[in-house]
Amino acid sequence: MASITINGTSHDVTADPATPLLWVIRDVVGLTGTKYGCGIAQCGACTVHLDGAPVRSCSVPLSAVGTKHVTTIEGLSVDSTHAVQQAWVELQVPQCGYCQSGQIMSAVALLDRKPSPTDAEIDSAMQGNICRCGTYQRIHAAVQRAAEMKRAIA
């Protein structure tokens, strides 16, 4: 039995320590906003934060989580009011939506680190998140829009 903290709540989970964090989040804890897309850290659909840093949860074993705090899409805000989520809705980013939890988690981590990212910084932070629907142009604009919204509040 391991204890992990997800979105501020501690969960006792029974799982093989080698189980990827993704499947602990989805199948054991039951939070399904985090998605499976490739299982080999290639697509970013499973992106969550470990102590605020973006990681591909499909490739992080439960044993590596320890006391680090996990944040998933469900933990961003209770009412979809995080600036990044608002920008996503305002610019009508999602199409099928399957990649978007991962996209949003990567964008949030970027803006936490760099409040005013350049185009190249957005490109490189988002390069690991595939969107097969091709929403990249809107994702890019929404990251900039969210940065603007965050700066306006700050």
Add this chain to the structure above:
Amino acid sequence: MTRFLTTVSRRDFVRVGLVLGGGLMVSVYGCGPNGEELQTGTTPDGSLAPNAFLRIDTNGNVFVTSKHLEMGQGVHTGLATIIADELDADWSRVTVEGAGADDKKYGNSKIGGMQGTGGSTAIANSWTQHRTAGATARAMLITAAANQWSVPAAELITEPGEVVHAASKRRATYGSLVTAAAALPVPANVPLKDPKSFRYIGKDKATTPRVDAKAKSNGTAVFTQDVKLPGMLTAVVAHAPLFGGTVKSFDGARAKAVPGVVDVVQIPTGIAVLAQHFWAAKQGRDALVVQWDNASANTLGTAEIMAQYRDAAQKPGIGIRNDGDAEKAIAGAATTVEATYEFPFLAHASMEPLNCVVELKADSASIWNSNQFPTVDRGAVAKVFGFEPEKITMHTVFAGGSFGRRANPHSDYVVEAATIAKAISGRAPVKLVWTREDDTSAGYFRPAMLHRLRGGVDAAGMPVAWWQRVVGQNMMIGTMFDSKDGKDPSAYEGAADHPYEIANVFLDAVFPKVGVPVQWWRSVGNTHTAFAVEMFVDEMAHAAGKDPLEFRRALLTKDPRRLAVMNLAAEKAGWGTPAAAGRARGIAVHKSFDTYVAEVAEVSIVNGVPRVHKVTCAVDCGIVVNPDVVRAQVEGAVAFGLGAALYGRIDIDKGRVVTTNFDRYRVLRHAEMPVVDVHIVPSGEAPTGIGEPATPPIGPAVANALLALTGKPTRTLPLVS
């Protein structure tokens, strides 16, 4: 505002179906050839018959039932916009739910009355039908208010969610009127709005934002992957590594020893491992020892298959088009041009790998899936279980992409899920999950294709002959769309009917038999025909020393809509003005699914690899229901087609797919996305499709830009190997 299927317990799924109580339901059963209403009826007492497009509850909430699968293309928003406009609904109170399976109620008039989402037909086949559904409900609400207030109906107007009598300053919400309205006879032939008074249709995202944007930005949107039923097991399957392989023998002992694994069963398509959760099932699958029988399996690789196609391209095929005498005209031409274009197999590689949930009971079953062909899938599952199809309930949830894959004419993964549920005698609900590798290795690819072209240009630089041979698999064999005459019209759609005014045109087609399963992929045959045609036009223009745009204009004098999108894209892209240093522009125009799209790509070469900076698009899809959704579909289709043109290639080695995940099956990523600038041609024509038609032109637009930049044509895709 919009309420989606945000929870996944069985109780909630049932609740969503039962919300009716005391509401007004308008059903428009079936549709004629133009989608017109044939018969209507009400269910006034609130009894459930989930067969309507629209219902309004006593609180004034509007529920739209989408007969089409929402897979990203925005169809939930589009269908709701049409109904809400004629109904004068309050957009913030509109919710969309997926329909069950029923050809009679939800048939698609554009695909022979079968229920299905594909061919970019959703809005086109629903346009009149859904306007009628909304207008009929509105008329009943007006009548109910007129009766209540004892005023003539003609004195009443509607505002979003309300009936208004201006003279007496009375207003009534729709919710307060539905019970009375539901008791009224359903009027026939209700007039539809004058398009000038459309409230929502054609308006931008501020007026009709996507109904699913919020749920898809907070993790609550439910995909098949997220469906969880009490006691459900997850199944992961060991499939034959070669197409056509079968299980010879297997040993499941090590799989059963994995903690969490509950069962190991043999099914027709392999060995299924069932476990408490995905990871245990996958560990169990990986621990299986399976001997495969490859006696009737495909052992060819892509290199051998393409070599066969090159041979086949030397022999005559089935004649498709023959205007004048192309051979003679080529022989007499001042300049001749020849090219052979080769196209690889492509996987759909939707973001959500394929999956399906099945709950099997003694004499009934339920399926949770992103149902693109719900009645086809239901029929196939019914055969597995030996039930009447009506005993199977199809729950349609969001698809994490599809691009055609979930419209599998053989219901491959759905049937597989059903066979697993049957193999464990329905002891538990089963969620079949394919890994990314399973998904990419399973076939049903866009077929590999080869186009051989020969053309002749006269002394004035005008084409006098066009000769084309198309080689590739017939993807219709064994499907409901098989014409049984050996032809697959999708192989030459957009080529045999190319619009260029050339006196001598010949096209034939060869359909080799190859043991790799193939299927439609976003824009179907247009994925390669548009490339072959538009690239070859540029090759001929290049040989004639003409500007590609002027060359096309001279050959398109009888095709005003095509000409208009081409001219608009060229103008907006600054065609004729110098591009930035090191860059060149290429143009391509193509009609597919009755929609015209022209694209101008601005391209340079960075480190030996094409870099697409900007794509200027012009689109004519008739009346536009949601302009922002149209723009989004064009942006997305450009990205999808560009990724394929640059990188897309399934490699098969000795029968085995080797490009099984995103490390080797490359797709477009964020930094490679060009600026996509979309211009919509205003139109009063009936709406046509938008999910697919912006895909075909991007490949040739980029290749044509490279031809302008380097003088070298692109003959083999992908561009980057």
